[in-house]
Amino acid sequence: MSDTHIYILSGLGVDRRVFYKINFKGLNVTYLDWIAPIPTESISCYARRLSAKITTESPVLIGLSFGGMVAMEIATIIDVKQVILLASAKEDNELPKLYKLIGTLRLHKFIPTSVLKSHHILSNYFFGISLKEDKMMLKQILQETDAKFLSWAISQIVNWKNKTIPNNLIHIHGSKDRIIPIRNVLPTFIIQRAGHFMTITHAKEIETLIQNILLKYLKH
Template sequence: MSDTHIYILSGLGVDRRVFDKINFGGLNVIHLEWIPPISTESISCYAQRLSTKITTKCPVLIGLSFGGMVAMEIAKIIDVKQVILLASAKDDNELPKLYKLIGTLRIHKFIPASVLKSHHILSNYFFGISLKEDKMMLKQILQETDAKFLSWAINQIVKWKNKTIPNDLVHIHGSKDRIIPIRNVIPTFIIQRAGHFMTVTHAKEIESLIQKILHKDLNH
């Protein structure tokens, strides 16, 4: 087995449960837990602090959604073997223009965290889920999300500026993603009919892809 370590960064307010259905086949996988943000810090400063939790040289980073954006920032700070993005964005041009407008007009500052944490039919629509168990998982995750972290992270998303792309980057995206629509994205692999919750709804397809990518890369 390779001694390369794989660090996983989950999505905004999302924990490792969304990776429960993915089997990493005995690889050295570490779930990088979110640390509390300092209210005024930028995503790059946050990534700098979070990167100190990575204790091995040249790791592989797997970033889901907001976790992918943080992974992109960490890759500017430390040497990484590879970055794998899931339902995320490589640069700010891959995010919807609406998000930039919201950031410019500071609309997000007027939306209470309680509203963002609430689960309803629109949540299911935007995350692309229909099964009852998936809806229950999303509801629980939203309820347990730290409100301060949520508000801070949304502020970072709408203000994110990035043009630096690591050499060895793989981007996996769902064709039906409604939070980061594929029309904005140039992915390496497309998961057909998958939405933003694809690590849960299309776990086996993603597992197969990640296994091939990692084993191919780790054997070189």
């Protein structure tokens, strides 16, 4: 296995707990924890500040959901060996048109963060989870998500403009993702029956796939 360093970016406002079922044993992994955004900064400026925490040359970036979007921005700033997206979007046309409409009309400014942080039956539906333990984890994640980060990140998502796609990109997506529906996405690999919470619900499949990807693409 290559000694290439792997940096992992979690989803919107969450931490490494969403990867706790995935075994990265034998890999040189660092979790890129979120930093506080400056209220008016763009996702590209944020990515530049976050990229300062990457201390090795030509790393691999693994980005989940919003973390994948940030990884795409980082890949335009530094040289990367590989970008692996999980339940994410590599360019803005892969996001639902509704998100763009919300951004254009600035409707997200009128949604209280308390509503976005609340856990209910629709949360479980959109994240594609049914097990009690997964519901409890989602509830805890939503409760602990920083409201200011959440508000800033949602604004970046609904206003994201990206058309730059590196050649060294792998996109893994769930066939039942309801937050970034697969009908908008051209993934490299599809995890059947997986939703947006697939690093928890389909962890073993993703673990095997990532290991195979790294063996194939990074063996030199």
